[in-house]
Amino acid sequence: xxxxxxxxxxxxxxxxxxxxxxxxxxxxxxxxxxxxxxxxxxxxxxxxxxxxxxxxxxxxxxxxxxxxxxxxxxxxxxxxxxxxxxxxxxxxxxxxxxxxxxxxxxxxxxxxxxxxxxxxxxxxxxxxxxxxxxxxxxxxxxxxxxxxxxxxxxxxxxxxxxxxxxxxxxxxxxxxxxxxxxxxxxxxxxxxxxxxxxxxxxxxxxxxxxxxxxxxxxxxxxxxxxxxxxxxxxxxxxxxxxxxxxxxxxxxxxxxxxxxxxxxxxxxxxxxxxxxxxxxxxxxxxxxxxxxxxxxxxxxxxxxxxxxxxxxxxxxxxxxxxxxxxxxxxxxxxxxxxxxxxxxxxxxxxxxxxxxxxxxxxxxxxxxxxxxxxxxxxxxxxxxx
Ligand code: NAD
Ligand code: MG
Numbered sequence: 001x002x003x004x005x006x007x008x009x010x011x012x013x014x015x016x017x018x019x020x021x022x023x024x025x026x027x028x029x030x031x032x033x034x035x036x037x038x039x040x041x042x043x044x045x046x047x048x049x050x051x052x053x054x055x056x057x058x059x060x061x062x063x064x065x066x067x068x069x070x071x072x073x074x075x076x077x078x079x080x081x082x083x084x085x086x087x088x089x090x091x092x093x094x095x096x097x098x099x100x101x102x103x104x105x106x107x108x109x110x111x112x113x114x115x116x117x118x119x120x121x122x123x124x125x126x127x128x129x130x131x132x133x134x135x136x137x138x139x140x141x142x143x144x145x146x147x148x149x150x151x152x153x154x155x156x157x158x159x160x161x162x163x164x165x166x167x168x169x170x171x172x173x174x175x176x177x178x179x180x181x182x183x184x185x186x187x188x189x190x191x192x193x194x195x196x197x198x199x200x201x202x203x204x205x206x207x208x209x210x211x212x213x214x215x216x217x218x219x220x221x222x223x224x225x226x227x228x229x230x231x232x233x234x235x236x237x238x239x240x241x242x243x244x245x246x247x248x249x250x251x252x253x254x255x256x257x258x259x260x261x262x263x264x265x266x267x268x269x270x271x272x273x274x275x276x277x278x279x280x281x282x283x284x285x286x287x288x289x290x291x292x293x294x295x296x297x298x299x300x301x302x303x304x305x306x307x308x309x310x311x312x313x314x315x316x317x318x319x320x321x322x323x324x325x326x327x328x329x330x331x332x333x334x335x336x337x338x339x340x341x342x343x344x345x346x347x348x349x350x351x352x353x354x355x356x357x358x359x360x361x362x363x364x365x366x367x368x369x370x371x372x373x374x375x376x377x378x379x380x381x382x383x384x385x
Contacts, residue, residue: 003031006273009089009108010099011035012043014204015122015148018265019097020047022273022281034088036100036108039063045070045078055079057088059104086111095273097148098123101206102329103322103371106130110364116141120272122148124223125329129322130367135226145227146272151220152227153268154246154259159228162251167230171248172220173240174299175200175263177211179342180241184303190342192335200243200263209332213345214299218310219328222321225314232314237307239297244286260286305346313353318360319370320353326374327352334382344385352378 006023010016016035023030032051037044039060045067048056055077058067064080071078079088089096089108096112098105098121105123110130112119114137121127127134138145147153151172159167178197179187196208203211210216217237224235246268248258261267262283270281301308313320331345340348356377361367 001029003029004094005031005033005092007032007034007036007089007091007093007096007112008099009034009036009085009096009105009112010101010123011047012037012040013099013101014202015097015099015265015269019099019269019273020051022266022270022279023051025282026279033091033093036085036088038100038104041066042070045076048076049074052076055088055091057084059085059100082107090115093117095120097269097272098126099148101125101204103129103325106367106371107364110134110137113137113143113145114141116143118144118146118272118275120146120148120269124149124219125325127226128219128222128325129371130361130364131222131226131317131321133361133364133367146275147223147227148265148268148272149220149223150261150263150265150268151247152224153271155224155228155249157259157271158247158249158257162249164228164230166252167228167234167249168252169234169236169250170224170228170230171236171238171250172217172224173243173245173247173296174214174217174237175211175243176239176241176299177214177216179212180239182303184343187303188341188343192338195335195342199241201265205336206329206332209335209345210328212342213306214304215306215310215328215332215345215349217299218307219325221307221310222314232311237299239299240294242291242294244291244294262286305350309346309350309353319358322361322367322370323353323356323358323374324349326371327378330375330378330382339382340385348378348381348385351381355381 032053035053036057041063058080061081067078089111095118098109102125106126109126195212243263250256264283313324327349331348334340
């Protein structure tokens with residue numbers, strides 16, 4: 001068996017855990033280079049020891065002493081801070097799983113891209129913010145970018161062996177989130193606890209709120225626009241409550257290819273880990289007869305304006321998606337902290353986008369500039385509210 005080296009950025013999160021679960025099942029196959037977390041020093045140290053990582057990094061430097069202590073007596077290097085995170089991501093690895101949440105993952109993800117191996121991207125906010133700057137880096141460094149996000153992984157699989165010129169449309173499926181059938185009045189009173197209880201997927205808090213607002217699907221539309229450049233007018237969204245069909249590609253001859261699977265992120269992650277081959281996962285096989293029916297409906301942009309805002313940002317291009325993403329991150333954090341009601345998230349994002357329209361960033365530094373400035377605008381709006 002050939003050994004492959006792997007780094008996991010965001011190892012203590014939901015995607016990180018699913019990735020490590022798969023790696024654990026292939027003893028001897030994987031050599032772990034870097035594992036990172038924001039803080040969670042004890043958990044990170046435990047994982048680093050279990051997988052004999054070369055280096056464990058906490059982004060929050062104040063957590064480094066705890067990490068050092070937890071790794072004392074091991075041969076694992078401990079590091080902390082933004083620079084250490086980027087350095088760890090730049091270490092050579094055959095594959096890097098980019099699974100930090102938010103724009104906080106952008107710098108290390110770019111470092112992994114510049115290192116030139118394979119990058120399996122879960123961290124959609126990084127691609128939404130950096131857009132062309134990231135895609136250009138992927139091209140320049142000859143990096144293989146594989147989508148972990150289940151919809152994009154599905155599309156990637158449905159496009160294999162086909163000429164994108166023959167694509168008539170690409171349809172992203174959306175579960176609709178926990179508030180799919182809620183009225184506008186109910187949505188106004190939705191609590192953080194209700195928002196993070198997703199019916200089909202077990203995920204981190206931020207993406208769970210994004211699923212509830214439908215910003216997740218909107219961010220995914222922008223993500224798809226960069227990963228599969230067939231034109232925005234060919235990208236659709238359909239609500240599919242069962243989350244079994246993960247997305248579809250329709251071709252000019254009327255054939256639609258779809259990828260189906262259980263609602264378990266280990267399936268798309270395995271597809272990235274083994275690509276272009278296949279590997280086993282412990283997931284139960286799909287039992288369509290037991291499922292009985294699969295249903296589909298159009299999204300409701302009255303109750304859930306997020307997809308409309310994201311499409312507008314994608315159409316505007318330039319800095320607009322980075323502004324939208326930054327405002328959404330601020331608004332989601334404020335909602336989770338009990339500072340704003342659920343329905344204000346989209347209102348705040350739209351207001352930030354109207355207020356702040358900077359020129360298109362052409363470098364990573366400029367993307368960070370837009371992100372920082374957009375956050376300041378969003379926070380100001382928060383105070384005005
Ligand atoms: P999570 O909150 O469970 O984990 C996030 C990870 O990032 C943790 O390891 C955390 O320590 C780390 N982190 C958080 N803030 C950080 C910071 N400021 N600096 C450095 N590291 C930081 O999130 P998740 O659900 O695993 O999602 C991770 C990414 O994958 C997100 O971009 C999400 O949209 C995407 N994604 C997740 C799922 C899913 O099912 N969970 C599916 C598709 C895409
Ligand atoms: Mg998804």
